[in-house]
Amino acid sequence: MLNKITVVGAGNVGATAAQRVAEKELARTVVMVDVVEGVPQGKGLDQWQSAPIEGFDSRVVGSNGYEESADSEIVIITAGIARKPGMSRDDLLNTNAGIVKQVAEQVKKTSPNAIIIVVSNPLDVMCYVAKQVTGFPRERVIGMAGVLDTARYRAFLAEALDVSVRDIQAMVLGGHGDTMVPLISYTSVSGIPITQLMDRAKLDAIVDRTRNGGAEIVKHLKTGSAYYAPSSGAVQMAEAIAHDQKRILPCSAWLEGEYGLKGLFLGVPCKLGRNGLEKIIEVDLTVEERAALEKSAEAVREPMRAVKL
Ligand SMILES: NC(=O)c1ccc[n+]([C@@H]2O[C@H](COP(=O)([O-])OP(=O)(O)OC[C@H]3O[C@@H](n4cnc5c(N)ncnc54)[C@H](O)[C@@H]3O)[C@@H](O)[C@H]2O)c1
Numbered sequence: 001m002l003n004k005i006t007v008v009g010a011g012n013v014g015a016t017a018a019q020r021v022a023e024k025e026l027a028r029t030v031v032m033v034d035v036v037e038g039v040p041q042g043k044g045l046d047q048w049q050s051a052p053i054e055g056f057d058s059r060v061v062g063s064n065g066y067e068e069s070a071d072s073e074i075v076i077i078t079a080g081i082a083r084k085p086g087m088s089r090d091d092l093l094n095t096n097a098g099i100v101k102q103v104a105e106q107v108k109k110t111s112p113n114a115i116i117i118v119v120s121n122p123l124d125v126m127c128y129v130a131k132q133v134t135g136f137p138r139e140r141v142i143g144m145a146g147v148l149d150t151a152r153y154r155a156f157l158a159e160a161l162d163v164s165v166r167d168i169q170a171m172v173l174g175g176h177g178d179t180m181v182p183l184i185s186y187t188s189v190s191g192i193p194i195t196q197l198m199d200r201a202k203l204d205a206i207v208d209r210t211r212n213g214g215a216e217i218v219k220h221l222k223t224g225s226a227y228y229a230p231s232s233g234a235v236q237m238a239e240a241i242a243h244d245q246k247r248i249l250p251c252s253a254w255l256e257g258e259y260g261l262k263g264l265f266l267g268v269p270c271k272l273g274r275n276g277l278e279k280i281i282e283v284d285l286t287v288e289e290r291a292a293l294e295k296s297a298e299a300v301r302e303p304m305r306a307v308k309l
Contacts, residue, residue, distance in 0.1 A: 001025055001026065001027060001028055001058075001242075002026060002027040002028070002073045002074065002242050003027060003028050003029065003071070003073060004027050004028065004029045004030075004031060004069070004071060004072040004073060005021050005026055005027040005029075005030050005031075005072060005073065005074045005075075005076070005238060005242070006030075006031040006032075006033060006069035006072040006074070006075045006076070006107075006111065006114075007021065007030065007031070007032050007033070007075075007076045007078060008033045008034075008069075008075060008076070008077045008078065008079045008103050008107075009033075009034060009077065009078035009079035009080065009119075009120070010032045010033070010034035010036070010039050010040040010043050010044075010062060011034070011078065011082070011227075012082070012224060012225075012227035013078040013082075013119055013227040013230050013231050013234070014032060014034070014076070014078035014079070014231075015032065015043045015047075016227050016228060016231035017076055017078065017119075017231035017234050017235055018030050018032045018043070018044070018047060018060060019047050019050075019060075020231055020232065020235040021058065021076075021235055021238060022047060022048075022051070022056050022058040022060050023054055023056050023058075024235065024239060025057060025058050026058070026074075026235075026238055026239055026242040026243075027058055027073070027074070027242065028057075028058060028059065029058065029059050029060075029061065030044075030047075030058050030059070030060045030061070031044075031060075031061055031062075031063060031068050031069040031072065032044050032060065032061070032062045032063070033062075033063050033064070033065070033066060033068075033069055034062070034064065034079070035064065035079075036064075037064055039062070040062025040063055040064065041061075041062040041063070041064075042062065043062055044060045044061045044062030044063075045060075045062070047060040048060040048061070066106045066107070066109070066110040066111075067110070069110060069111060070110045070111060071110070071111055071113070072107075072110075072111040072114050073111075073113070073114060073115065073242075074114060074115050074116075074117065074238050074241060074242065075107050075111055075114045075115075075116050075117070076116075076117045076119060076234050076235075076238060077100060077103055077104075077107075077116060077117070077118050077119060077120055077126075077130065078119040078120060078234070079100065079103050079120060080092065080095070080096035080099050080100065080120035080121065080126070081095055081096065081099075082121075082224050082225045083121065083214070083218055083225045084218075084223070085218055085219060085222055088177075092121050092122060093122055093125065093303050093306065093307060094306075094307065094308060096120050096121060096122070096126060097125070097126065097129050097307045097308065097309070099120070100118070100120050100129045100130055100133075101129055101133050101309065103130075104116075104129065104130045104133035104134050105133055105134075107130075107134060108133065108134040108135070108136075114136075114140065115139075115140045115141075115142070115241055115276040116130055116134070116136065116140060116141045116142070117142055117143070117144055117234055117237050117238060117241075118130050118142070118143045118144065118252070119143075119144050119230060119234050121176070122176070122177070122303055123143050123144070123145045123175075123176035123252055123265075124143060124145070124175050124176060124177075124252050124264070124265040124266060124267075124300040124304075125265075125300065125303045125304050125307055127141055127142070127143040127252050127254070127265040128254075128264070128265055128304055128307070129307065129309065131254060131265075132309055133309070138253060138254035138256070138277060139275055139276040139277045139278070140276045140277075141254065142237065142251045142252065142253060142270065142272070142277050143176070143251060143252025143253070143265055143267075144230070144233045144234045144237055144251065144252070145175075145176030145180075145233075145250075145251075145252050145267055146171070146172050146173065146176075146249065146250025146251055146252065146267040146268075147233035147234075147236055147237060147249050147250060147251065148176075148213075148226075148229055148230050148232075148233035149172040149176065149180050149182070149210060149213065149250070149267070150170055150171060150172045150182075150250055151229055151232070151233060152209075152210050152213035152229065153170050153172055153182050153187075153206065153207070153210040153213075154168040154170050156206045156209055156210060157170070157187070157189075157194070157198075157206060160198065160202065160206060161189065161197060161198065163189060167189050167190045168187075168188075168189055169186075169187070169188050169189075169190075169191075170182070170183070170186065170187040170188075170194075171183045171186045171187075171250050171269060171283075172210065172250055172267065173250055173266075173267045173268055173269070173289075173293060173296075174266060174267050174292065174296030174297075175252075175266055175267065175296040175297070175299050175300040176252065176267065177296070177299055177300075178211055178212070178299075179292070179295055179296035179299040180210070180211055180267065180296065181267075181289060181292040181293050181296055182207045182210055182211075183285070183289060184203060184207070185285075185286055185289065186283065213226075214226060236249065237249060237251060237272060240272035240273065241272055241273065241274060241276060242274075244273045244274035245272070245273065246271055246272070246273045247271070247272050247273075248269055248270070248271055248281060249269070249270060249272055250267050250268065250269055250270070251267065251268070251270040251272065251277070252265045252266060252267050252268075253265065253266070253267075253268055253270050253277050253280055255268070255280070258280045258282055259282060259285075259290075259293060260294075261293075261294075261297050264297060264300050264301055264304060265300065266293075266296065266297055266300060267296075268280050268281070268282075269281040269283060
């Protein structure tokens, strides 16, 4: 068990993530930080009071400052505003960049050795903001998007095939946006290539639904966006790090030439362990997948240039 994990932002994603971290006992103390007075304190106390029933010993506390979060080993950043219906992730750009900048400055000051998992949108650009502001090496600034996008893809495939979600292996790469790249060539069901189990038209429809997975939920909810699966995604990454699992998960990572790309965050297969991002794995891509990844990179570069730091 780690000593301390902090979740910044005690909204839908942050509070759900804090509860999941505590239930998994990933750290002795879980600190929730938010700017709204009383909210992190109230939610933290409420979560801690579920401990005797759920049977966990992680202590959850809430705060409006960063003193209590000092020397966290992992910091999950979920602060920001969420998408409203009709709003793209990039509409959120400058508001959330300002918020993530302020959070990153505090994290750098109070938890200089932390591994940061960024969740705030637009994801790949917010990772860039966090990395620029903290000056942390790429091993310690990682974005959560691919795990969520892959989970959505796996859930849709399991439903369509009427098989266990556990048996679906898949990988969604690229930016967290409409240009994400679900890798059909690496999608299998217990080792059986997906193309042997499903016709191409059905598969394409699922890929399309995955691309719009976030928007589908925003449309239902009307006020706010998804948070159960997003918090699961962030906590799976935190768990891989806390328990040094060396899991291979699709995460947004700072590229330094991998896949022929550099100087941006993009979703790629990553090995996560106690040192954070321990390795980026380069897999062979089809001509179409490579073209889609490059298009996705361009969709990340554009807002990256526009962001004011
Ligand atoms: N990467 C992904 O796959 C993914 C998935 C879902 C949501 N998100 C993003 O995560 C973010 C949070 O979503 P949510 O649904 O929890 O939103 P939310 O509105 O429920 O919560 C956001 C919280 O951040 C807090 N906050 C604002 N400014 C802050 C600051 N400077 N310091 C600390 N806290 C601050 C707010 O008070 C609020 O409680 C959004 O940007 C959303 O787009 C990303």
